[in-house]
Amino acid sequence: xxxxxxxxxxxxxxxxxxxxxxxxxxxxxxxxxxxxxxxxxxxxxxxxxxxxxxxxxxxxxxxxxxxxxxxxxxxxxxxxxxxxxxxxxxxxxxxxxxxxxxxxxxxxxxxxxxxxxxxxxxxxxxxxxxxxxxxxxxxxxxxxxxxxxxxxxxxxxxxxxxxxxxxxxxxxxxxxxxxxxxxxxxxxxxxxxxxxxxxxxxxx
DNA sequence: ACGTCGATCTCCT
DNA sequence: GGAGATCGACGTA
Numbered sequence: 001x002x003x004x005x006x007x008x009x010x011x012x013x014x015x016x017x018x019x020x021x022x023x024x025x026x027x028x029x030x031x032x033x034x035x036x037x038x039x040x041x042x043x044x045x046x047x048x049x050x051x052x053x054x055x056x057x058x059x060x061x062x063x064x065x066x067x068x069x070x071x072x073x074x075x076x077x078x079x080x081x082x083x084x085x086x087x088x089x090x091x092x093x094x095x096x097x098x099x100x101x102x103x104x105x106x107x108x109x110x111x112x113x114x115x116x117x118x119x120x121x122x123x124x125x126x127x128x129x130x131x132x133x134x135x136x137x138x139x140x141x142x143x144x145x146x147x148x149x150x151x152x153x154x155x156x157x158x159x160x161x162x163x164x165x166x167x168x169x170x171x172x173x174x175x176x177x178x179x180x181x182x183x184x185x186x187x188x189x190x191x192x193x194x195x196x197x198x199x200x201x202x203x204x
Numbered sequence: 205a206c207g208t209c210g211a212t213c214t215c216c217t
Numbered sequence: 218g219g220a221g222a223t224c225g226a227c228g229t230a
């Protein structure tokens with residue numbers, strides 16, 4: 001049972017509400033966690049940009065057709081991307097996590113990335129590498145360790161910014177749709193335009 | 205069995 | 218802002 005998945009919220013609403021929630025991954029190397037600062041909604045059957053467009057079914061997409069809270073990992077160009085399935089079983093709509101602000105385990109993340117600063121987690125492929133998220137997390141539930149969203153604490157954006165999804169060319173109206181959500185002024189938002197807020201865009 | 209193509213990242217200019 | 222890296226999944230045969 002889940003406070004946001006079991007309600008009748010749209011995938012767009014859930015994508016927005018995920019901003020400020022805490023993603024936690026436990027590995028032998030230690031615990032790492034981070035606040036979600038950027039998401040994208042993928043609307044399944046009708047969405048030309050979604051992998052599950054027209055209810056396509058392949059072995060790789062199996063997780064997309066499972067119940068809300070299932071983790072869907074998509075790998076491409078040697079990178080892994082973290083998605084959350086957010087609707088009832090059989091409705092393949094998902095939210096892509098594109099950026100997180102490190103909270104716990106920063107040193108581990110820096111080591112995995114061989115980077116420091118915002119570049120550690122300011123992109124979908126970067127944050128999975130930093131947090132040690134890979135194919136082994138695919139199909140698992142976000143309510144069960146080792147990869148969870150904390151139900152205990154969260155933050156809230158001062159302002160949510162909407163924009164077009166990244167890397168979706170030639171998909172007609174779906175290229176133009178404002179289905180990307182980010183914490184305005186947070187430096188861990190990928191390809192950030194505009195200025196960094198002193199408090200990184202969070203409510204106090 | 206093979207050709208194509210990314211929901212990306214890095215490095216360079 | 219753009220090219221190249223790089224590889225597994227998928228479609229076609």
